[in-house]
Amino acid sequence: MAKRSAPEVNAGSMADIAFLLLIFFLVTTTIETDRGISRKLPPIQDEDVVPPVIKQKNIFTVIVNRNNDLLVEDQVMQLGELRKAAMDFLDNGGGVGEDGCSYCKGARDPQASDNPKKAIISLVNDRQTEYRTYISVQNELVAAYNELRNREANRLFGMDYTEMEAKYNDPNYKGNKDKMGEQIDQVKEMFPQLLSEAEPKGS
Amino acid sequence: MSKFKKKKSGELPAVNTASLPDIVFMLLFFFMVATVMRQNTLMIDNKLPFADQVEKLDRKELVMYIYAGKPSSRYTQKFGSEARIQLNDKFADVKDIQKFIYAERETKREELIPYLTTALKVDVETNMGLVSDIKQELRKAEALKINYTTRIGEVAKNN
Numbered sequence: 480m481a482k483r484s485a486p487e488v489n490a491g492s493m494a495d496i497a498f499l500l501l502i503f504f505l506v507t508t509t510i511e512t513d514r515g516i517s518r519k520l521p522p523i524q525d526e527d528v529v530p531p532v533i534k535q536k537n538i539f540t541v542i543v544n545r546n547n548d549l550l551v552e553d554q555v556m557q558l559g560e561l562r563k564a565a566m567d568f569l570d571n572g573g574g575v576g577e578d579g580c581s582y583c584k585g586a587r588d589p590q591a592s593d594n595p596k597k598a599i600i601s602l603v604n605d606r607q608t609e610y611r612t613y614i615s616v617q618n619e620l621v622a623a624y625n626e627l628r629n630r631e632a633n634r635l636f637g638m639d640y641t642e643m644e645a646k647y648n649d650p651n652y653k654g655n656k657d658k659m660g661e662q663i664d665q666v667k668e669m670f671p672q673l674l675s676e677a678e679p680k681g682s
Numbered sequence: 683m684s685k686f687k688k689k690k691s692g693e694l695p696a697v698n699t700a701s702l703p704d705i706v707f708m709l710l711f712f713f714m715v716a717t718v719m720r721q722n723t724l725m726i727d728n729k730l731p732f733a734d735q736v737e738k739l740d741r742k743e744l745v746m747y748i749y750a751g752k753p754s755s756r757y758t759q760k761f762g763s764e765a766r767i768q769l770n771d772k773f774a775d776v777k778d779i780q781k782f783i784y785a786e787r788e789t790k791r792e793e794l795i796p797y798l799t800t801a802l803k804v805d806v807e808t809n810m811g812l813v814s815d816i817k818q819e820l821r822k823a824e825a826l827k828i829n830y831t832t833r834i835g836e837v838a839k840n841n
Binding site: 490493494497498500501504505507508513514515516517518519520521522523558559604605606607608609610611612613614615617618619621622625644645648650678679 | 699702703706707709710713714716717731732733734735736737738739740742745799801802804805806807808809810811813814817818820821822824825826827828829830831832834837838840841
C-alpha cells in the first residue's frame, strides 16, 4: 500500500467566515453614548407651602422664548455671552457684613447678588422652545458653576473640581475617598448650584 | 535563446494571504468586545444635542432610558410627525411614564433603587413642552435623578 497522508482541511474559506461575523458585529455595534448633563429634579411640593421671599437682586433670570431667543435680565443676549454673565452674577459678592463673600472676585456691585450661596439662577422656557437651545443654555449655566468651582478648588486643593469629582466617582481610584468627598462638599457649599426651572409658559 | 526566455517567464509571486484570517479575527474580537447590543429598537429620530459639561453614567444596569423625538420616516404615516415618547420598544403616552418607572423599579434590587437614574435621550428638534411633561411625570414618580444624554462637543455645534 502506498503511504497516504491525511488530507488537509482547506482553510481558505476561514477568512470569509470571519468576515461574515465581523460584518455582523460592525452592523449591530452602536458605541453607546452614555454621557450627559446630570440634573436633579425638585420634589413635588405641597400647594400650601409658601415659597420663601427672595430679593430680586439675588435672582438671575434667563428666559428662552419660542423663537429660541435668549433674554437675560431683560436684555437680549447671545448664547456665547451667557457663561460670562452668569459667572459675573454668581461671583459678584455684593453683600456686606453677614452676607459678605470673602472668596468672591467679582465686581461687588450692590445691585447684583449678595453671595453665591444666595444667588439663584431662574430659567424659564417656552413650550415651543427647542430642546437643543435648552441643552445649550443648561450647558452654559453648568459650565459657569463648574468654572467657579474649579477656581476655588484650585486655590484650596490645587486640583480642578471636575477632576476631583471624576476621581471621586471612579471606582478604581486609590486615594483617600472620604477626604476627597469632604473637599468636594466644601467647594460645593461655596458655590451651590441653585438653578430653578419654572414650568414652561405658553401652549 | 531559450535560456533567456525561461528566465523572463518568472511570474509575480502571489501575495501570501495566509495571515488574512488572523487579521480579520483580531478585528472581529475587538468589535465583539466593544459591542453593546442595542436594547431598544429606535422608532424615532434621535439626534442628540452637543454639550461639554458632561458626566459619565457608569453603571448601565442602573439607568432607565426614555426616548423622545419625531417618529422616523417609516412610521410617520401611522403615527404622524409630532414628537413622541418611546419607552422600551413601543410608542408611549406621557401618562405611561409613571407605570414604566414603577415597572423598571420592580426589576431592580431594593437597595439599588435610590441610585437609579433616568436618561433622557431627546431629539434636538423636540419642543420643551414634551420634555417638561416628561419631567413632571418623573417628579410624580419620584424619579428625581435625571441625565440629559448628549454628545460631546461645543455647544455652538447645536445650531
